[in-house]
Amino acid sequence: MFKELDPLLHSQLRLSIMSLLISVKSATFNFLLEKTGATRGNISVQLKKLEEAGYLEIDKSFQDNYPLTTCRITPKGIDAFERYVDALRDYLGGAEKA
Amino acid sequence: MFKELDPLLHSQLRLSIMSLLISVKSATFNFLLEKTGATRGNISVQLKKLEEAGYLEIDKSFQDNYPLTTCRITPKGIDAFERYVDALRDYLGGAEKA
């Protein structure tokens, strides 16, 4: 009846991050900070989880002497996101709008 | 950018329950048990939370000597569900399918 909802994506912040990365392909830590409005700590934790799952790649470098963390969604991440969206459809069916 | 996702609805089981009640208007405990595949304990807990929030009404009666719990979604519950679906749209935008 209802498909499983990938618990890694069924989280407001992680879903926000994935949603952003789906559209921009590459984003800095501060970009995610600004767009999501979450705390740095929270973002740091969730990025690590998404990376460990192989949903995104994280590159750490330096820019103007400051650390710069850059993220990219992976094919696996894109796939998981699409599956999640698809699974969610079952749950929203009742309220589907035109 | 991203709207808040009602934490009461952003839960796989509670969302399943609300989704079912949106379409059938009235359901027994066992109906929910069968359709969701969750445990009785879990369903009991989540029903109570949804009731406390005013998202649904629970009626307890007897049928053939056995307890019978029946649930109905309230207007407030319908409203919350629709808001949730609407908010979610922001998050899925990137993967919106035709």
Place this chain on the structure above:
DNA sequence: TAAACTTGTTTATTATATAAACATAATTTT
């Protein structure tokens, strides 16, 4: 009447999301 079944609740466990505190280094100020 004892055993098994039905329907549900309460309690306990595990995981999770989140924020607070910390760390490191680079600037700016005085």
Place this chain on the structure above:
DNA sequence: AAAATTATGTTTATATAATAAACAAGTTTA
């Protein structure tokens, strides 16, 4: 040049939440 402030993240602690295990109360069956 020392002190304070800013920048960028990480680690740790806390509060919630989801879930399942254990329990309860009554009913039917053997």
